Amino acid sequence: METRRIDPVNCSVARALSVVGERWSLLIVREALDGARRFGEFHSRLGIARNLLATRLETLVTAGVMRRVPYQEPGDRQRFAYELTEQGRALRPTLVALLEWGDTYLADPQGPSVVVRHRPVDDAISCDEPVKVILECAAGHGHLAPEDVCRTPGPGARFVESS
Template identity: 50%
Template sequence: MASPRSTRPATEHACSIHRSLDLLGEKWSLLIIRNALRGQSRFSEFRDELGIPSDVLTARLGTLVEAGVLERRSYREEGARERFSYHLTERGRSLKLVLIALQQWSDEYNPFPGGVVSVVQEVGTGRHASLALVSDDGDLLDEAAVEIARGPAARTW
């Protein structure tokens, strides 16, 4: 009888962090998502703002569309050929939390000498916002009191 591990595709990992990195672990993917959260949607906007090579951008956009993070929509400007824009799906918009966590970490432990480049703030009021760990009951938790423990599907491989 085959073990559960041998029946899964070789690229599928049980660890959710590993699976996330398989999709998002390449820096360009996260930078494309960041810029999409800032309102960019066109290939040329991503290419010009990020300085990413066109072939790499094409590959990253394809991966993000296939994963359901971005949605591809056609458009045509007058006198031009059909082109595509890329828009965040609900799945893509939810990555805002991941990017804010990375930003908070870098601002604390790897700051840019010229100062903070992006701020996290409430829309409309400009009030500073940050991520925090909260229990299921809504209590604010101390980071030192939280661990990443093995879950019910964890196995020793």
């Protein structure tokens, strides 16, 4: 019996992982979301090897996740910092999802070390309550369980035959 499945290689998850799936990449993005901007900050916060940090930053810049911006502190020469683009900041839900999963299943006995809260950068409306990632469909059904969703072919789907 032959069945037709969505080609697992032509998939946005695989493409996403080819950009942010290397070791350290998501941790660099996490630190950037937490305010790190300079080479030395990423290096000392993460303990990543310097050469690897350099190539990761380059990869992330090339992929459009980060941007290399010149800065100059008073009495110092011009240097470069790295900041997230909109594309990079859009990884926040992915990182919150990973954080939540780690908190739930691999937590420190004392509880989570980080809680994500509803607190904007500017002082717009907020409540400081913990934030969770939830699955919600376009019809407004929220808090879907993982079993309540399934993958279906989209407009760019390709198929493969399989036994």
